[in-house]
Amino acid sequence: MQSGTILVINCGSSSIKFALVNAQQGDFALSGLAERLGSAEAVLHWQLDGQKHDLAIAGADHRAALAHLLPLVQQVAGNQLVGIGHRVVHGGEHFTAASRIDAATLAAIRATAPLAPLHNPANLQGIEAALGLFPELPQVAVFDTAFHQTLPEHAYRYALPEVLYREHGVRRYGFHGTSHRYVSVRAAELSGLPVSNSCWLSAHLGNGCSTCAIVDGQSRDTSMGLTPLEGLAMGTRSGDVDANLFGHLSRTLGWSLEKIEQMLNQHSGLLGLSGLSNDMRSLEQASAQGHAGASLAIEVFCYRLAKSLAAMSCALPRLDGLIFTGGIGENSALVRSKTVAHLTLLNLQLEPTANAACVRGQSGPIELPGHPRVLVIATNEERQIALDTLATIQLVTDVN
Ligand code: ADP
Numbered sequence: 001m002q003s004g005t006i007l008v009i010n011c012g013s014s015s016i017k018f019a020l021v022n023a024q025q026g027d028f029a030l031s032g033l034a035e036r037l038g039s040a041e042a043v044l045h046w047q048l049d050g051q052k053h054d055l056a057i058a059g060a061d062h063r064a065a066l067a068h069l070l071p072l073v074q075q076v077a078g079n080q081l082v083g084i085g086h087r088v089v090h091g092g093e094h095f096t097a098a099s100r101i102d103a104a105t106l107a108a109i110r111a112t113a114p115l116a117p118l119h120n121p122a123n124l125q126g127i128e129a130a131l132g133l134f135p136e137l138p139q140v141a142v143f144d145t146a147f148h149q150t151l152p153e154h155a156y157r158y159a160l161p162e163v164l165y166r167e168h169g170v171r172r173y174g175f176h177g178t179s180h181r182y183v184s185v186r187a188a189e190l191s192g193l194p195v196s197n198s199c200w201l202s203a204h205l206g207n208g209c210s211t212c213a214i215v216d217g218q219s220r221d222t223s224m225g226l227t228p229l230e231g232l233a234m235g236t237r238s239g240d241v242d243a244n245l246f247g248h249l250s251r252t253l254g255w256s257l258e259k260i261e262q263m264l265n266q267h268s269g270l271l272g273l274s275g276l277s278n279d280m281r282s283l284e285q286a287s288a289q290g291h292a293g294a295s296l297a298i299e300v301f302c303y304r305l306a307k308s309l310a311a312m313s314c315a316l317p318r319l320d321g322l323i324f325t326g327g328i329g330e331n332s333a334l335v336r337s338k339t340v341a342h343l344t345l346l347n348l349q350l351e352p353t354a355n356a357a358c359v360r361g362q363s364g365p366i367e368l369p370g371h372p373r374v375l376v377i378a379t380n381e382e383r384q385i386a387l388d389t390l391a392t393i394q395l396v397t398d399v400n
Helices: 062-080 103-111 120-133 146-150 162-168 177-191 245-253 257-266 269-274 280-288 292-315 326-331 333-341 352-357 381-399
Strands: 005-011 016-022 030-035 043-048 051-056 081-088 139-143 199-205 209-215 218-222 321-325 374-376
Touching: 005 062, 005 120, 005 381, 016 062, 016 381, 030 062, 043 062, 062 081, 062 120, 081 120, 081 381, 103 120, 120 139, 139 381, 146 177, 146 218, 177 199, 177 209, 177 218, 177 321, 177 374, 177 381, 199 292, 199 326, 209 292, 218 292, 245 257, 269 280, 269 292, 280 292, 280 326, 292 333, 321 326, 326 333, 333 352, 333 374
Parallel strands: 005 081, 081 139, 199 321, 321 374
Antiparallel strands: 005 016, 016 030, 030 043, 043 051, 199 209, 209 218
16 A cells, blocks of 8 residues: 555535545544635634644635645645545546546546536635645545446436437436445455455435445445435435426426525425434434424435335345445434334344444444344545545556
8 A cells, every 4th residue: 555645625615624644544643624715704623633723714715725724734744745635526427536637637527517516616626726735746536426437327327318318418426436435345344355246235324325336346326316416315405306396396386496406405304304403413312302303304314215225235146234334324323223124125133232332433243143244334535535546646656
């Protein structure tokens, strides 16, 4: 494995998450978040050697925030910093793996922006700011979609007129690829199986949620589609609905396209069902106190998740295990047990004490002995982005 430290950057429209990742060390020496960028409340939070720090950076944009970060990065990494890895949400069909950033890569990311109008322009802002501030460092784009470019055509095509695919790229792409890939490799390691001969169902359950079927280290199907709205019920996203809902709401309520999209992306999912919160921890507390909406939201979430996992099993020749990850997957024993209770046809069953013990970063197997593996695995997208960045830099160096 390559050595050296990578600065991992994940840019949103008004935020930058960052981490300094060393491939040989488990913990990040420096990590943090710049948020509310472009506003008077802009602030930089970072954690260095276990200590938390904050700095008001009123009015700072992405470039100004990275400029504030620069001395910290230099202080911590010094001459160990060998590159920068950028999370990019959508790589379309162009990117099947991480890519060294050059003019052609930038143009291809820009060309993909219509598929991810909220995310890719924000990712590009971060890349351009970092190129300006760290001109001498190799930089790499790591795509959420790339892992899913191995889906067979019968899994990635919609049953729509072919011209929409051929001329407009309307197909299923899938997201969370970095996380599904990381946890499936960890699952194989933890189980003593070669990645190249292992079959997994993976459930990444954060604010966004998706499932994935992984065979021999390759994604074979996943629940998100053209955009991250398809599939599971999520924090504020509806997941699958009848596509005729658009026409129905337009005709009966006179709602605009924008209003319907906003409702489906920002006011639905756990938040819409519960009328209370998009946060699973809050919903579990409210449900325990008798809040009917919170209980319903949890039931719908788990049933739909189980249904999606059962559907994903069609892509597997056998099942070596089910993986739970993401904030909900890593912490909610309730969601895991309710979901697995719907999957008795896959012979899945949990051991309650082991299930209850896997919270706050505690990983491990939680199945009842004699049943297929169920693993809780803490995801680490920053680490996977750093590993992909190192591998890409190494590859380019070798070729040159
Ligand atoms: P993001 O997708 O933004 O990275 P996370 O992976 O951090 O999100 O997941 C956030 C979700 O994890 C929230 O719904 C949160 O309530 C849930 N979560 C975190 N800890 C717990 C817990 N102890 N019990 C239940 N849900 C939890």
